[in-house]
Amino acid sequence: MTFSPRIVGFMCNWCSYAGADLAGISRIKYAPNLRIIRVLCSGRVDPYVVLTAFQKGADGVLVAGCHPGDCHYISGNYQAEKKMKATWKILSKAGIDQERLGLEWISAAEGQRFADVVNSFTQLITELGPLQADPQKIASAKEETADFRIRWLVGREKDLLEEGNVFGEPVEEAVFETLLDDVVSAQYIRNSILTVLKEQSMSAKELAETLEIPSHVVVEHLIHLRRGQKVHMVEGHPIRYEVSAW
Amino acid sequence: MSKSEPRIGVYVCHCGLNIGAVVDVAAVAQYAQTLPGVVVSRESTYTCSDNGQRSIQEDIENHNLSRVVVASCSPRMHGDTFMKTCETAGLNPYLFEMVNIREQCSWVHTDKEQATEKAKDLVRMAVAKVRLLEPLEKQKSAVNKAALVIGGGVAGIFSALYLANAGIKTYVVEKKPSIGGHMAQLDKTFPTLDCSLCILSPRMADIGKHENIELITYADIENISGYAGNFQVTVKSNPRYVIKENCRLCGVCAEKCPISLPDEFNMGLKKRKAVYIPFPQAVPNYYLIDAGHCLHITKGGCMLCQKNCPNDAIDFEETEAVRELNVGAIIVATGFELYDATQKKEYGYGRYPNVITNMDFERWVSADGPTHGKVVRPSDGAPPQRIGFIQCVGSRDEKEGAVYCSRICCMATVKQATMLREKYPSAEIYVYYTDMRTPGKGFEEFYQRGREHGIVFIRGKPGEIEEDDNHNLLIVSEDTDSGLILRNTLDLVVLACGLRPPEALEELAQKLHLSRSPDGFIMEAHPKLRPAETSISGVFLTGCVQFPKDIPDTVAQSGGAAAMAAALLTKDEIELEPVRAAVDEELCIGCGLCEENCDYGAIEVKKTEEGMKAQVIEVACQGCGVCAASCPQKAVTVRHFTDGQLLAQVTAALEPEVIV
Ligand SMILES: Cc1cc2nc3c(=O)[nH]c(=O)nc-3n(C[C@H](O)[C@H](O)[C@H](O)COP(=O)(O)OP(=O)(O)OC[C@H]3O[C@@H](n4cnc5c(N)ncnc54)[C@H](O)[C@@H]3O)c2cc1C
Ligand code: SF4
Ligand code: SF4
Ligand code: FES
Numbered sequence: 001m002t003f004s005p006r007i008v009g010f011m012c013n014w015c016s017y018a019g020a021d022l023a024g025i026s027r028i029k030y031a032p033n034l035r036i037i038r039v040l041c042s043g044r045v046d047p048y049v050v051l052t053a054f055q056k057g058a059d060g061v062l063v064a065g066c067h068p069g070d071c072h073y074i075s076g077n078y079q080a081e082k083k084m085k086a087t088w089k090i091l092s093k094a095g096i097d098q099e100r101l102g103l104e105w106i107s108a109a110e111g112q113r114f115a116d117v118v119n120s121f122t123q124l125i126t127e128l129g130p131l132q133a134d135p136q137k138i139a140s141a142k143e144e145t146a147d148f149r150i151r152w153l154v155g156r157e158k159d160l161l162e163e164g165n166v167f168g169e170p171v172e173e174a175v176f177e178t179l180l181d182d183v184v185s186a187q188y189i190r191n192s193i194l195t196v197l198k199e200q201s202m203s204a205k206e207l208a209e210t211l212e213i214p215s216h217v218v219v220e221h222l223i224h225l226r227r228g229q230k231v232h233m234v235e236g237h238p239i240r241y242e243v244s245a246w
Numbered sequence: 247m248s249k250s251e252p253r254i255g256v257y258v259c260h261c262g263l264n265i266g267a268v269v270d271v272a273a274v275a276q277y278a279q280t281l282p283g284v285v286v287s288r289e290s291t292y293t294c295s296d297n298g299q300r301s302i303q304e305d306i307e308n309h310n311l312s313r314v315v316v317a318s319c320s321p322r323m324h325g326d327t328f329m330k331t332c333e334t335a336g337l338n339p340y341l342f343e344m345v346n347i348r349e350q351c352s353w354v355h356t357d358k359e360q361a362t363e364k365a366k367d368l369v370r371m372a373v374a375k376v377r378l379l380e381p382l383e384k385q386k387s388a389v390n391k392a393a394l395v396i397g398g399g400v401a402g403i404f405s406a407l408y409l410a411n412a413g414i415k416t417y418v419v420e421k422k423p424s425i426g427g428h429m430a431q432l433d434k435t436f437p438t439l440d441c442s443l444c445i446l447s448p449r450m451a452d453i454g455k456h457e458n459i460e461l462i463t464y465a466d467i468e469n470i471s472g473y474a475g476n477f478q479v480t481v482k483s484n485p486r487y488v489i490k491e492n493c494r495l496c497g498v499c500a501e502k503c504p505i506s507l508p509d510e511f512n513m514g515l516k517k518r519k520a521v522y523i524p525f526p527q528a529v530p531n532y533y534l535i536d537a538g539h540c541l542h543i544t545k546g547g548c549m550l551c552q553k554n555c556p557n558d559a560i561d562f563e564e565t566e567a568v569r570e571l572n573v574g575a576i577i578v579a580t581g582f583e584l585y586d587a588t589q590k591k592e593y594g595y596g597r598y599p600n601v602i603t604n605m606d607f608e609r610w611v612s613a614d615g616p617t618h619g620k621v622v623r624p625s626d627g628a629p630p631q632r633i634g635f636i637q638c639v640g641s642r643d644e645k646e647g648a649v650y651c652s653r654i655c656c657m658a659t660v661k662q663a664t665m666l667r668e669k670y671p672s673a674e675i676y677v678y679y680t681d682m683r684t685p686g687k688g689f690e691e692f693y694q695r696g697r698e699h700g701i702v703f704i705r706g707k708p709g710e711i712e713e714d715d716n717h718n719l720l721i722v723s724e725d726t727d728s729g730l731i732l733r734n735t736l737d738l739v740v741l742a743c744g745l746r747p748p749e750a751l752e753e754l755a756q757k758l759h760l761s762r763s764p765d766g767f768i769m770e771a772h773p774k775l776r777p778a779e780t781s782i783s784g785v786f787l788t789g790c791v792q793f794p795k796d797i798p799d800t801v802a803q804s805g806g807a808a809a810m811a812a813a814l815l816t817k818d819e820i821e822l823e824p825v826r827a828a829v830d831e832e833l834c835i836g837c838g839l840c841e842e843n844c845d846y847g848a849i850e851v852k853k854t855e856e857g858m859k860a861q862v863i864e865v866a867c868q869g870c871g872v873c874a875a876s877c878p879q880k881a882v883t884v885r886h887f888t889d890g891q892l893l894a895q896v897t898a899a900l901e902p903e904v905i906v
Pocket of ligand 3: 870873
């Protein structure tokens with residue numbers, strides 16, 4: 001049998017969900033793979049929920065909201081975009097093709113467009129094949145979507161770009177992107193370390209081998225994690241690390 | 247989560263053949279019966295019919311159901327219907343969940359097996375969610391039965407009068423010293439050529455003396471908080487330094503005042519003094535002192551006005567006054583600003599004396615204007631014999647930042663050209679246009695009459711205007727109809743400037759949390775069906791602040807805005823949707839991300855005994871859930887769309903065997 005992907009969709013009540021209704025009223029046919037979850041606004045879609053979908057076996061996740069400027073709640077779709085952009089970065093760290101997370105603007109008047117979007121997204125995911133990501137990587141990525149530093153950066157993006165940093169200098173978009181990239185990368189490694197250590201304690205060298213990253217990088221992050229009291233050392237030879245209860 | 251195991255009833259609808267022809271309804275209903283917590287599962291031909299609804303209600307009573315799932319059409323279609331069904335039977339309406347197996351299943355799929363599988367999945371997802379739903383109560387909030395109209399142009403004037411005549415206490419706040427707006431500056435109005443002030447000034451006077459209207463002029467909106475039915479507005483009015491009751495309009499003060507300034511009402515074509523009245527029909531009708539230019543206020547001394555006023559009307563002690571208004575509804579009517587023609591360098595406005603704008607023209611042609619209604623060449627006062635109008639100046643011009651058509655300038659030009667024709671029967675009058683747009687009652691007829699009276703319409707926008715030593719204007723243009731290059735030397739050129747959103751609109755929009763469309767005007771709640779409402783409940787919209795329009799359309803929209811405000815204000819209380827954010831203070835660390843990302847100012851981080859904690863202003867919250875998706879602590883969630891509920895749906899969609 002050919003592969004039939006499992007796709008979860010989050011549609012905002014006011015535009016995209018209504019666009020899906022219009023596709024129905026107009027009897028426009030489209031692929032049956034999508035399972036829609038209605039939210040009031042695309043801005044409600046928490047990257048954590050998106051990663052949970054991937055973790056539970058979704059091959060693709062489609063988030064849809066109103067066109068820019070049309071969000072029923074002013075700027076929810078802009079917020080969704082910020083969050084999904086960060087989620088794309090996080091996904092690629094976990095080795096998941098970014099394209100598996102779709103973000104589309106579909107208005108209540110675009111029944112045909114809704115069907116077209118669903119069809120092309122379904123086809124894309126079919127071509128990408130079943131999601132075969134390492135469960136441990138997905139788990140780390142999921143933890144990362146809940147990470148304070150990333151949420152803080154994403155939540156302050158507009159402010160940083162428009163109003164500026166503490167010196168009142170607006171941050172350039174490119175600089176912001178780099179900053180976010182750095183934080184996402186660092187945080188991804190830390191989450192991976194924590195995910196592995198939750199299973200069993202390990203030395204820095206073993207961690208480096210398991211995660212396939214240079215040991216000096218592992219050590220650097222272990223120092224951070226120890227400072228944040230996320231892990232502690234177990235005396236012995238070699239010194240092993242263990243997750244701290246908190 | 248409810249303590250005891252929920253008792254769920256599932257109703258799968260055939261919708262006649264609409265669903266039944268594609269989805270195996272019986273199979274879906276049987277499947278639902280196997281899901282945890284489901285105590286009744288039934289098929290129904292038309293669940294929304296009286297019979298269908300009664301069967302749900304009977305089950306709620308007989309089977310003691312604590313949750314209901316209906317799998318039928320879109321919740322946008324019948325969600326409210328079934329919520330009421332539950333409520334009537336004594337079940338909290340928020341313990342209901344709807345599954346859309348018509349619009350999003352049977353109508354869009356053809357393969358019966360696949361459609362049936364999808365319907366089962368969707369039912370399972372709903373059952374997973376409904377188990378976690380919590381009862382919610384609609385809160386009521388008392389309505390403050392007063393209205394605020396911001397802006398006193400024709401839009402604000404008419405909406406205020408409609409409201410006041412319906413018995414509603416109405417405040418009008420106007421930035422300038424007098425109400426009237428741009429219409430007060432117009433000489434005549436198209437297409438009937440009524441005298442503008444003759445039709446407007448009686449209404450302005452009504453505003454001044456209406457028992458239900460309180461007019462606050464020369465004032466700014468400082469702050470707005472609250473929500474539909476209950477807004478608090480802080481208004482600051484500037485001192486006028488003149489006592490209204492004492493001023494008899496004799497004008498002695500202005501005669502004595504040594505400071506002469508450009509008169510804004512006359513587009514700077516006349517002078518006024520530092521103590522002045524904006525125009526004779528101004529409302530309120532008394533003098534004021536322009537503090538920025540008054541010699542006494544800026545440098546000290548002078549006081550000639552006070553010394554000479556026979557009625558002791560000058561009061562230099564007056565200070566600004568700050569007031570709090572409590573209103574239930576707000577109408578935004580702050581109008582437009584004329585495009586600044588000096589931006590369009592190639593036409594030389596501001597450099598060539600004989601290039602004027604359409605608004606300048608209105609003042610030149612007015613009996614109250616600089617020449618008592620004689621249109622002349624500003625450079626030498628001679629009557630013009632060759633006159634050109636250029637359309638779309640600052641409109642339909644991407645380079646100038648406005649791709650839209652300002653809608654009124656074509657007709658304003660036809661009006662002005664017609665008036666010129668009356669005054670100068672032998673003058674040559676040319677109109678350089680892109681497209682003539684005449685969509686309005688009597689507009690096309692008015693335009694055709696203009697053509698019959700020898701006004702020459704040339705399709706093609708001139709690239710540039712040059713001036714000779716005698717201040718004559720040389721225009722080269724291409725007539726795009728004939729392809730000919732036309733050279734014309736003119737005495738006077740009128741620029742048909744477009745309408746722009748007022749400069750201070752951004753600030754006001756932010757105070758009110760209103761969004762603006764890409765053109766910069768305020769965005770209406772729906773472009774077709776809700777043109778006089780905004781995205782914020784209780785805030786309405788009329789006139790050019792929504793988009794350029796003429797006076798009849800403005801007045802019509804004012805009626806609409808007033809009717810909608812009145813519909814809100816005649817209620818004693820309004821029901822507030824309970825789907826709103828809620829904070830778990832134990833988890834909240836007071837980081838403020840929610841506050842920062844909420845478009846409604848509906849969540850605030852406040853000092854509590856436990857430190858800084860976010861608190862939801864329930865009545866302002868719209869339930870969008872942006873805060874919940876931003877919070878790094880999972881401390882804030884939105885009722886009815888909680889993390890737990892969304893995750894349950896996700897899980898049910900993907901792991902059929904697990905239902906939490
Ligand atoms: C040259 C020209 C000729 C025209 N000729 C015609 C015609 O012949 N026939 C016709 O039907 N239409 C004509 N129009 C269009 C007409 O002027 C508008 O339809 C009308 O003025 C719109 O009224 P309004 O109240 O929306 O805006 P405005 O007239 O701009 O009034 C807005 C009011 O709000 C006040 N305001 C602004 N910001 C604030 C604030 N933040 N707080 C408080 N108050 C504020 C302003 O001071 C002003 O008093 C013409 C327009 C132009 C430019
Ligand atoms: S975002 Fe979350 S933790 Fe931060 S203040 Fe708001 S509720 Fe509290
Ligand atoms: S749900 Fe939306 S409106 Fe309500 S507090 Fe959160 S962000 Fe603001
Ligand atoms: S309501 Fe559709 S994206 Fe916000």
